[in-house]
Amino acid sequence: MLSKLTGPVRLADRVAAMLSEEIESGRLAEGDKLPTEVQLVKQLGVSRTVVREAISRLRNAGLVEPRQGLGVYVMPRRTRPLDLEAADTKAKVLQIVEVRRAMEGEAAFLAATRATPEDLARMRQALAAIDAAVAAGEEGADEDLAFHRSIAESTGNTVLVSTVRYLGEVLRSGIRVTRANEARRHDFFEAVRQEHHAILAAIEAGDAEAARAAARRHLKHAAGRLQEADDRFWTEAEELDVDLDATP
Known part of the structure; x- marks a missing residue:
């Protein structure tokens, strides 16, 4: 029992x-x-x-x-799942951002050389969906994750896509916390929007190095914005009921 x-x-x-x-x-x-x-x-x-x-x-x-x-x-036993434990919410979210920086930088690099017109259309739709969610007073975490997933999917690398899907829920949780932080300040919010569009612009231009740099810069700035959050924000983040230890 x-x-x-x-x-x-x-x-x-x-x-x-x-x-x-x-x-x-x-x-x-x-x-x-x-x-x-x-x-x-x-x-x-x-x-x-x-x-x-x-x-x-x-x-x-x-x-x-x-x-x-x-x-x-x-299910039958298989390779032990990833251990995604961390000391606390702040440490965990910052670790997620580090993982995203490495993974999404390479995804953007590959997307710039492989994305089809249909892939680019999905990325543009994802960014429009983020704006629509925000305009409706929502956090836009799902729409944000959809944008980054669309980049991974455009690479045609099934291992990368599977990895992003495997980590999808823990990434969503990290995105939810970062967006909650960014929603507190208009300058944060606008910076994120510009960073997303910079990634897409580089991918659309077929500039792989610029796409990688834009994606990595976006995550570097995301970490910086989180570091600026005060203790009150992190206390509230513990109560967001986000899933920091599982996958979709």
Whole structure:
């Protein structure tokens, strides 16, 4: 029997970690069926949303497999998923930015030499979607991630695309925190918009070096903007209910 969880901070993380430990320890073995959503809600004392998010993280880590109409089952053991733990939200988000800087710089470089007119159209649509989301009073995290994904997809490198998808939710979480920070100041917000358009302009021009530099500069500035955030912001970020330890 699983114990109830209490506390407001990142409950989905804790549920996912608890279930992952059950699987890693062998208490839930290959082929075992997880407790139902209703059972987990009752046993853990959390909401259905938290349970669903936790199961989604386990699924994308390759630990479980939902089967239509049957339930969620433990998958055969494979290479251990990436350990994405960090000391705290600030450290984790800054580490995410470092990873993004390396990965997205190369993605932009390749995109500049390989993107098709259709790829470029998707990138432009993604940037327009960010503006639309912001105009509607939303943070635009999903739209921001879609822009960066469109760049990766335009490379035609299936390993890169799979990596971006694997890290998608943790990247989304980092983007959500950075955008929450940037939304506090108009100059931050406008800087991000200009940086995004600079990346796209370089890709459209077919200038691989400029595209790489623009992408890396964007992430360098993102880290700098986060470093400027005060302790109050980071305390609030802990309560954003973002997923900092899982993949989509």
